[in-house]
Amino acid sequence: MPRIKNAFFHRIHVRAWLAVALVGGLPVAAQAGYAQLASPSGFGGSSGNWTFAPSANDVRYGGTAFSPNALRIPGTTATMPAAYRFAANAPRIAASVIFMNPYVRTAVGIAAWLGVAKVFWDAADGVWKKDTDELISNYEYSVAGHLPSSWRSTPQGACQFALDSQYASYPNNVYQIASVTATMCHIQQLYNGKVVDDSYNTITKRDKPCPAGSTWTPAGCLVKGIPQPVPIEEFQTRLPSTPMPETVPWELPRPTPLPVEQPVINPEPGSNPVPRPLFVPTGDPVSNPQYDPNAAPAPNNQPYIQPGVRVNPSPTPQEPWRVDLQPVNRPVSGPEPMPEPDSETPINPDKPSEEQLDFCAKNPDVLACAKPELDTPDGEIPKSNKNIQLNEENLFGSGSCPADVYFTPHGIQQLKVWDWNQSCGYITGYVKPILIICCTFAAFMILIPGRTE
Secondary structure, three states: OEHHHHHHHHHHHHHHHHHHHHOOOOOOOOOOEEEEOOOOOOEEEEOOEEEEOOOOOOEEEOOEEEEEEEEEOOOOOOEEEEEEEEOOOHHHHHHHHHHHOHHHHHOHHHHHHHHHHOEEEEOOOOEEEEOOOEEEOOEEEEEOOOOHHHOEOOHHHHHHHHHHHHOOOEOOEEEEEEEEOOOEEEEEEEEOOEEEEEEEEEEEEEEOOOOOOEEEEOOEEEEOOOOEEOOHHHHHHHOOOOOOOOOHHHHOOOOOOEEEOOOEEOEOOOOOOOEOOEEEEOOOOEEOOOOOOOOOOEOOEOOEEEEEEEEEEOOOOOOOOEEEEEEEEEEEOOOOOOOOOEEOOOOOOOOOOOOOOOHHHHOOOOHHHOOOOOOOOOOOOOOOOOOOOOOOOOOOOOOOOOOOEEEOHHHOOOEEEEOHHHHHHHHHHHHHHHHHHHHHHHHHHHHOOOOEO
């Protein structure tokens, strides 16, 4: 390698180590890097289609499964929890599993889900069936007049009867129903396509007996129907049309993988999982060389430091269990080792951490960070528009010496302050040749390679 290059790289190395020494030094073995946690039991699938099969040890929070000790950190005995939020198509997959395994129908959550969807298992025929019971109104309605023949089962029917019986349509004069409510029938008169009159008719209702074979309920007359078989396609849409009880994923045959969103590493237990860094101690505390006993105790001014590794979740869509291992020395007050790993506050992009705060945020009382008291209040800075014209000016003329500089005190006598003719002579006669020689030498040093050893 050329000696010039050797000398260049030696200077770079020396400067780098000097910079390290100036900032307090860095341990040689402290190397940060990404690592992959082993996939926990029950997790599988691929990017965008992850699946998870919950177990009895998992905790449920609505549509989220929380595994307390799902992940093991490489090189340590520490573990981290993981959370899985079930995807939107999870109820459809669960319905398919229930259809193929009817014996799970007696579980509490599954039984409630089937009841709301009005689906049941017919053990005699060995098929899933749906109720075809129909709920009809136990009221009848009529518009003003109350003729025996005017009562209808719906307000719409009563309004239509009034239109047909009380209003006549002619070639250029047409009546139509504009709107119907439970108590009002609005009929409009149109002439040549334009509304010329509005008629509002009161609708009344009365109880009526339920038809034979039906049952009276507060919601209406329940007419029993003949149960019909349910194919799997309808079963897969009929159940998810109602909310899936949160216990269903744990009541399915194990293991049943259900689709989940991107898993969350080391979250707090709850329905809204947020990833948190985890500090894992890697030895006993040692003396802090930067401790200042004369200064007031502070989080960063403690007599000991606890060596450890910060495990920071850094997943990607393709690598859901990727973490960033960052060697960290945490200041502590005593030599007692940490009993177990400690979860840190979740990273909030809207609130900077202690390490991100600037000097003034840490020392708001110093004079340099004091806020000046200005006459203009905050948020009320006056504004104005002004036109500024820039004129170019050549200080040295167009390739020639500038004119001599003269000064006329009191307008009496003119004195020469600077003789540019003499100065230009010095520049062109002495400075110019020296600059040409230096530039020529520098050009030769660039073009001629260094001698190799």
